[in-house]
Amino acid sequence: MIDISMQYLGLKLSSPLVVSSTPLSESIDNICRMEDAGASAVVLTSLFEEQLALESRALDEDLSRGTNSFAESLNYLPDMGDYRMTQDVYLEHLRRAREAVTIPVMASLNGATTGGWIRFAKEMEQAGACAIELNTYALARTSSQTSSELELQLLDLVSSVCKSVTVPVSVKLSQSFTSIPHLASRLEAAGAAGIVIFNRFYQPDFDIEALEVRPTLHFSTPSELLPRLHWAAILFGQLHIDIGITGGVHSAEDVLKCIMAGGNIAMMASALHIHGIDHIGRVLADLRYWLEKREYASLSETRGCLSRRSASDTSPYDRGNYIKTLSSYSLRQTVAAF
Numbered sequence: 438m439i440d441i442s443m444q445y446l447g448l449k450l451s452s453p454l455v456v457s458s459t460p461l462s463e464s465i466d467n468i469c470r471m472e473d474a475g476a477s478a479v480v481l482t483s484l485f486e487e488q489l490a491l492e493s494r495a496l497d498e499d500l501s502r503g504t505n506s507f508a509e510s511l512n513y514l515p516d517m518g519d520y521r522m523t524q525d526v527y528l529e530h531l532r533r534a535r536e537a538v539t540i541p542v543m544a545s546l547n548g549a550t551t552g553g554w555i556r557f558a559k560e561m562e563q564a565g566a567c568a569i570e571l572n573t574y575a576l577a578r579t580s581s582q583t584s585s586e587l588e589l590q591l592l593d594l595v596s597s598v599c600k601s602v603t604v605p606v607s608v609k610l611s612q613s614f615t616s617i618p619h620l621a622s623r624l625e626a627a628g629a630a631g632i633v634i635f636n637r638f639y640q641p642d643f644d645i646e647a648l649e650v651r652p653t654l655h656f657s658t659p660s661e662l663l664p665r666l667h668w669a670a671i672l673f674g675q676l677h678i679d680i681g682i683t684g685g686v687h688s689a690e691d692v693l694k695c696i697m698a699g700g701n702i703a704m705m706a707s708a709l710h711i712h713g714i715d716h717i718g719r720v721l722a723d724l725r726y727w728l729e730k731r732e733y734a735s736l737s738e739t740r741g742c743l744s745r746r747s748a749s750d751t752s753p754y755d756r757g758n759y760i761k762t763l764s765s766y767s768l769r770q771t772v773a774a775f
Contacts (some may be wrong), residue, residue, distance in 0.1 A: 439728045441721070443477070445632045445679050445701040446568045446605035448541050450477035452721055453736060457683045457704035458482050458545045458572065463530070465537050467714060472538045474717035478703070481534065483525045483545040483572045486553040488650075524557070528564040541567035545609075547574065551594055555601045568605045571598060576613060584615050591620075592627050599628030607631035607681060611638060619669055621676055622723060631679035632658055632672075633704065634665050656707035661685035666698040671754055673699025674746035687711075689723035696736060697743040711767035 443453045461467045467481055506723045534542045535730040544566035548554035553590035558569050571594070575587045590684045591608075599606050605629065612635040614620050621632055664687030669680050683704035708716055728736060741747055745754045 439733065440723050440737070441724060441728070442735075443696075443701050443737065443740075445478070445681065446607060448478070448567060450541070451475070452477040452724075453692055453700075453702045454717060454721060455681070455702045455704045456480065456709065458570070459704040459709065461606065461706075461709055461714065461751075465530070465533055466698065468534050468542070469537055470714045471717065472540050473607060475719050476540065476566075477702075478543060479534070479542040480543045480545050480570055481527075481531060482549045484524065484557060485549040486546075486550065488556065492572035501560035506676075512620060524560075528560055531561065531564040532565060535565040538708075543568040543570055543607075545570045545572050547572040551597055554594055554598050558598045558602050562602045562604050565601070568630070569602065570607045570609055571595065572609045572636065573611070574636070574638070575611065576638075588614065588623070592740055595624055595629055596627040604656040606672060606678070607633055609633040609634050609636050609683075611622045612664055612668070618675055621672055621678070625676055625678045625721055629678055630679060631701070632676075633681040633683055634668055635684055637661070637684050643645075643661055656711060656734075657685045657687075659685050659687050659691055662691055662694065667696055667754065669695065669698040669700045670744040672697075673741045685737055689720045689727060692720060693727065694743075696740050699741040699744040701740075735773075 441452045443450050452475055453681070454476055456462060456471050456476045458480045460482055462471075462479055462481050472480055473633060497637070529544065531544055542565070544561040544564075546554065546557055546561065546569060548557065548571075559720070561569055573594070575589060575591050577584070577587060595606070595608055606629070608624050608629045610617070610632055617634075624632060637657060640653065641650045643649075644651055662682075663761070665682045665684055669682055672680060680700040681699040681702045681704055683706070684696065686692060686703045686705045688707040692703040705717070705720075710719075712719075724736070728739075733739065745751055748754070
């Protein structure tokens with residue numbers, strides 16, 4: 438039997454396939470089905486600090502400051518009554534999930550204030566979370582916000598949370614930072630055990646008839662995986678922390694690409710909404726078949742084989758790829774014209 442186990446955040450996982458944060462995990466039955474299908478771990482849906490306004494109006498002042506911090510602007514969030522989980526419900530769900538399955542259950546936190554991040558991270562740890570994923574949101578909105586200020590805010594946040602808990606902490610990043618390798622190394626120094634690349638921010642759409650800006654949600658497609666593979670391949674070998682890849686993972690081929698780029702795990706969510714939870718088993722069966730056919734003894738043998746560090750020609754990860762891609766397209770167009 439091919440060994441497809443992987444290490445992530447100090448946890449030995451039975452496979453590289455982890456269920457990313459999704460509403461599907463709000464059901465204990467679904468989490469059990471994910472384990473039965475072969476998922477090696479589950480990241481619960483995110484707890485937003487704003488949800489706690491349902492239980493404590495004392496946070497109002499902090500939350501209003503949070504509109505200029507990491508969480509989405511509060512006036513763009515749904516009514517508090519629309520939230521499916523309050524803090525107490527979330528923590529109880531976490532406890533029940535840990536009791537129901539043997540695979541690791543990780544909590545996901547999207548906070549608005551440093552105090553909120555720390556407080557809720559501690560409570561998640563006490564509820565039994567095997568790890569905590571910080572679902573960060575750091576985008577400049579005004580000309581006065583500098584890239585260095587955003588990075589320092591994020592680093593201070595991560596450092597504070599990592600010092601407050603003993604379970605491993607991963608940081609789910611956006612791809613909008615100027616120097617991702619530099620930021621990743623500083624996150625490692627701040628105490629993060631891993632990074633997840635990248636957060637899928639849902640961009641609003643414009644209704645030109647009603648003159649309104651409306652939220653939109655689209656499932657990921659495999660094409661979204663490309664920038665994630667690119668940065669994982671660059672980061673591999675430069676860091677001692679683990680790399681999770683999320684966004685665009687739909688097939689065994691996608692999982693293999695994630696590992697070959699240098700990722701420790703491939704995280705799946707949209708594909709489960711499209712194909713169902715049993716899709717996990719099909720992907721893992723295809724993964725084992727591919728490895729057996731090529732006589733690999735373990736999946737870990739492939740990790741980083743397509744990373745920048747392993748490449749004899751690094752141009753595909755640098756400016757050379759840009760030039761070559763545009764040139765090849767122009768040549769094809771010229772030939773087609775004749």
